[in-house]
Amino acid sequence: MGATDDDEADERRGWPRGLVGIGGALEPDTLLEAYRAGIFPWSSVPEITWWSPDPRVVFDLDRWRPQRSVARSVRRAGWTFSCDRDFTGVMRGCAEPTPKRSETWIGEDFIRAYSELHRRGYAHSVEVWEGAHLVGGIYGVAIGGFFGGESMFHRRTDASKAALAYLVTRLKVLGYQLLDAQARNPHLMRLGATAIPRQEYLRRLRRAIRHPTGDWPRS
Helix, strand or coil, rough: CCHHHHHHHHCCCCCCEEEECCCCCCCCHHHHHHHHHHECCCCCCCCEECCCCCCCCEECCCCCCCHHHHHHHHHCCCCEEEEEECCCHHHHHHHHEEEEECCCCHHHHHHHHHHHHHHHCEEEEEEEEEEEEEEEEEEEECCCCEEEEEEECCCCHHHHHHHHHHHHHHHHCCCCCCCEEEEECHHHCCHHHHHCCCCHHHHHHHHHHHCCCCCCCCC
């Protein structure tokens, strides 16, 4: 995919491709306006950055299938699933350092802002439980038939993949049309994500946010 005029202008200014703004605040209304425009925040150190990558990465709700090993892991470990039972716990799980990364972009300002979106009904989580222990999860923003996946985590092998599989199932049942995975990286592509041009993504987004869906179950 060739660069757009906006991307080429950004590169001349020394901006990374896909970066559309710097600064502002993580206010809930600002976040909702950004998502409706195909923009999302990423890191606030030292300032909030706002992104609209080209290409954009999505999971095709009709075609995507989980890896076979995930179902075996669920059965073997006896994992159970819930929705919106521990939204903040999922965010804090996503913010935890791992052996491969010493820090993440999810700071306390992100946790406060997205927890408020959750309180207003615009952000949701899927939790994976091993007994009483939270071992994986995923969270994101929902507007109409659009779900913007923000981050996922695991404390057991395959638990984040299981959370994604459960999320896809729930979204299909509720009538969602678009599952956004934001920016391309090798991990997402191995999970079965698809890269599409930004203009196509924006067309899908405009349709999806106007599409009515069922209510999220709380468990």
